[in-house]
Amino acid sequence: MFGFVVNRLLATIPVMMIVTIFVFLFLRLAPGDPAAVLAGDNGSPQQIIEIRERLGLNQPVLVQFGTWILGIAKGDFGKSYFFKKQVSELILLRVEPTIALATTTLIITILVAIPIGVIAAYKHDTWIDWIIMTLSVVGFSIPAFVLGYILIYLFAIEINLFPVQGYKPLAEGFWPFLHQLILPSLTISAIYIALIARITRASILEVLGEDYIRTAYAKGLKPNSVLLKHALRNAAVPIVTVIGIGIALLTGGVIVTESVYNIPGIGRLIVDAVLNRDYPTIQAIVILFSFFYVIVNLLVDLTYSLLDPRIRY
Amino acid sequence: MTDESKIQPILEIKNLTVDLPNDSDRIHAIEEISIYVDPCEILCLVGESGSGKSVTAFSVMGLLPKDQLTPSSGTIDLMGENLLEVSAKRLRELRGARMSMIFQEPMTALNPTMTCGDQINEVLVTHTSMNYAMRRAKVINILGQMQLTDLSSIADSYPHQLSGGQRQRIMIAMALxxxxxxxxADEPTTALDVTTQEQILRLIKEIQHNHETAVLFITHDFGVVAEIADRVVVMQAGRVIEQGPAKLVLKQPNSPYTKMLISSVPNFVSHCRPLTKNAPIVLATKNLCKTYVRRGLFQKTREIRAAHSVNLEIRRGATLGIVGESGSGKSTVARCIARLIDPTSGHIYLESYDIAQVSQNSLRALRSRVQIIFQDPYRSLNPRRTVGASIIEGLVNYGMSKKEAYNRACLLMPLVRIDPDVLNRFPHQFSGGQRQxxxxARALAMEPDLIIADEAVSALDVSVQSQVLELLDDVRRRLNLAVLFITHDLRVAAQVCDTVAVMHRGEVVEYGEATRVFDNPQHEYTRALFAAAPGRGFDFANVSIST
Structure with missing residues (x-):
């Protein structure tokens, strides 16, 4: 187990290297010039050249890459072109709202999706199952920004139950913090609830056909115990896989939702960085996200072995 | 009257009918079944697949799949309580406490994510108010009665960490x-090796005797019946066609169907066949070894010798049987010979050409010369392709036109006694025997020199088994093929093999002409295998119908 974790952590090194190369090259292949953005609409060609020189953008790409990598090796992700701050500082400032949003989303998703998935499987082919499955199609189909505005309209403007927009840090108290986060979290959750409820249902349905479920009934267990003690744990591996993928994809959902609800998180930061061609910031965030993705995958793999004793590393 | 003097049966099923869903090939899964099980008695319910024996058992436990199978009439009395009328709650109280069940495949019937001890403990939690210490003591005690050793470590093991025999003992412990x-007991020994089967049968008999339990034992194997039954009920297509004391039914069956079932059990007498000593050798292995190595960065390297120094020879027109229990290495040898896996060392001569270390590319030309028939015809045919497409796939891969390949498939079908018109049907439209x-036919289409039959009849009913064996032998004779026949069943090997190799723990422990090995086994392991075969003292082939 220990060896496995060490191996996997070592394996992240080449992965991260490939990611850095790709993100660096693709950014420079993409159209747009940070110097032109910084100079503004009225900037003269002379100004643009000066800015380029200042940012080191006139150097050969390989040299730029080398300077950047050497910086990272020293823990320096560079300075943002646009915000004029150290990128690491910038990310630290913005990371709390995003982590908060992702965590509440995840908790809501798991608390809702798994129970309704289990119920749908148990009530397979009844009206309860049909309703749950129909709702999950709806959840899949509504884009996050549409759902976001619908929820704002219903719960913030019409009923006035939740604030329309904005974010309160955890430091200002847990309840105001949560109160602000509920609508954005629900917005992102919808698609994951739909996805995970479906996979839970499918997975449980498959397990319910297994021989050991019959054995459990033959022991005289109640349907509830059979479902929760025997079926769910055996169905957990695919569910955890999808939750893992969901966490990774969450980064995408966070970007849209932070814009809709005006939350000052990483998602907003990356949107701003892309619009302004702020290379150092984009690169750092992409690396952060990929590292996060690798770690989530590792955690998912470790969870497998907790859930299923046959899986050993 | 006679009724009063008769002991009250533990279980009495009267006129039980269970309906099948509307679109099935018959209306009732079982029809007007009346059977009873007396106290301290082992009743064997015998029949082939589809006879309704399992449906009968599941009806008693109330475990029939909802909406698909419903008892429509009759009664099931367990000590005076009609199980078809009791509430769901009462049924749960009875299950696991008053009546319990063990299943065919202990690997799948046990929950892989719970320790064995926890699974037994769950029965106690559900039905009793014992505290933890009492339950643990009871679990250890019942495991001890199952003749297991190292009880507390077994209780803390997960099913996959135990052997098949141990797993079935856990199942029995849980039930009792x-x-x-x-x-x-629903075919509780079918998935086990012969030697394990013998132990489990003995265990069930002993426990049944000690606990004075009534046993309803479901099996398709008359060998097992001869071993264990007090009384026998024979079922066919959902009806009881014969019942009576085991000795009587086995010796003088009333119905032709029972007689057919009994005489389909192959016996140990090896068939004498014209010797093929001068025929050319099609395949020979020399010091064939396969070692699995497990490496890890931080773990000790582990080696598992799956096959060690195996020397075999198969001549044209002859059948070599490799006999052994699971884990003996027989399938490893077969897979090495077909080069589905790469041997670690040694030689495999296909005619005079050593294929042991040939690269995958050059192997392609040789693939058509060795063909395999696998164990489970339900899973070895692609369910989404017509059987015709499955048969011609190999030929088309080797460059034959579809039309030509199809013609060849049509010519082959009479050889395997299937109507060529059905080539455009899908596998699920055929019975197990037809699929095999x-x-x-798929193997023959390639015109191979060697056919490997890997447990090719193990998944089939006895009567179908004998047909397929006979067919395989007929094909071998007509096409003068070499056959490598892998089986765990000595009786099957006796029927078709010219030479036999007995494998045990990766090594060939006995190798020789079938008649010699069967009449006079030399190695102690071979003798142990013979001794373990169920119903060995019974001459199944020569049963007469009582008149």
């Missing part, structure tokens, strides 16, 4: 921990 009055014959 609350001393039920009725134990239903289709698999044989």
């Amino acid at each position: 921990v609350l001393d039920p009055v009725l134990l239903i 014959r289709i698999c044989i």
Whole structure:
């Protein structure tokens, strides 16, 4: 187990290297010039050249890459072109709202999706199952920004139950913090609830056909115990896989939702960085996200072995 | 009257009919079944697949799949209580406590994510108010009665960490921990090796005797019946066609169907066949070894010798049987010979060409010369392709036009006794025996020199088994093929093999002409295998119908 974790952590090194190369090259292949953005609409060609020189953008790409990598090796992700701050500082400032949003989303998703998935499987082919499955199609189909505005309209403007927009840090108290986060979290959750409820249902349905479920009934267990003690744990591996993928994809959902609800998180930061061609910031965030993705995958793999004793590393 | 003097049966099923869903090939899964099980008695319910024996057992436990199978009439009395009328709650109280069940495949019947001890403990939690210490003591005690050793470590093991025999003992322990009055055993030894089967049968008999349990034992194997039954009920297509004391039914069956079932059990007498000593050798292995190595960065390297120094020879027109229990290495040898896996060392001569270390590319030309028939015809045919497409796939891969390949498939079908018109049907439209014959046709289509039959009849009913064996032998004779026949069943090997190799723990422990090995086994392991075969003292082939 220990060896496995060490191996996997070592394996992240080449992965991260490939990611850095790709993100660096693709950014420079993409159209747009940070110097032109910084100079503004009225900037003269002379100004643009000066800015380029200042940012080191006139150097050969390989040299730029080398300077950047050497910086990272020293823990320096560079300075943002646009915000004029150290990128690491910038990310630290913005990371709390995003982590908060992702965590509440995840908790809501798991608390809702798994129970309704289990119920749908148990009530397979009844009206309860049909309703749950129909709702999950709806959840899949509504884009996050549409759902976001619908929820704002219903719960913030019409009923006035939740604030329309904005974010309160955890430091200002847990309840105001949560109160602000509920609508954005629900917005992102919808698609994951739909996805995970479906996979839970499918997975449980498959397990319910297994021989050991019959054995459990033959022991005289109640349907509830059979479902929760025997079926769910055996169905957990695919569910955890999808939750893992969901966490990774969450980064995408966070970007849209932070814009809709005006939350000052990483998602907003990356949107701003892309619009302004702020290379150092984009690169750092992409690396952060990929590292996060690798770690989530590792955690998912470790969870497998907790859930299923046959899986050993 | 006679009724009063008769002991009250533990289980009495009267006129039970269970309906099949509307679109099935018959209306009733079982029809007007009346059977009873007396106290301290082992009743064997015998029949082939589809006879309704399992449906009968599941009806008793109330475990029939909802909406698909419903008892429509009759009664099931367990000590005076009609199980078809009791509430769901009462049924749960009875299950696991008064009546319990063990299943065919202990690997799948046990929950892989719970320790064995926890699974037994769950029965106690559900039905009793014992505290943890009492439950643990009871679990250890019942495991001890199962003749297991190292009890607390077994209780803390997960099913996959145990052997097949141990797993089935866990199942039995779980079923008997609350001393039920009725134990239903659904083919409990079918998935086990012969030697394990013998131990489990003996265990069930002993426990049944000690606990005075009534046992409803379901089996398709008359060998097992001869071993264990007090009384026998024979079922065919959902009806009881014969019942009576085991000795009587086995010696003088009333119905032709029972007689057919009994005489389909192959016996140990090896068939004498014209010797093929001068025929050319098609395949020979020399010091064939396969070692699995498990490496890890931080773990000790582990080696598992799956096959060690195996020397075999198969001549044209002859059948070599490799006999052994699971884990003996027989399938490893077969897979090395077909080069589905790469041997670690040694030689495999296909005619005079050593294929042991040939690269995958050059192997392609040789692939058509060795064909395999696998164990389970339900899974070895692609369910989404017509059987015709499955048969011609190999030929088309080797460059034959579809039309030509199809013509060849049509010519082959009479050889395996299947109508060529059905080539455009899908596998699920055929019975198990037909499917296995289709698999044989698929292998033959390639015009191989050697056919490997890997447990090719193990998944089939006895009567079908004998047909397929006979067909395989007929094909071998007509096409003068070499056959490598892998089986765990000595009786099957006796029927078709010219030479036999007995494998044990990766090594060939006995190798020689079939008649010699069967009449006079030399190695102690071979003798142990013979001794373990169920119903060995019974001459199944020569049963007469009583008149």
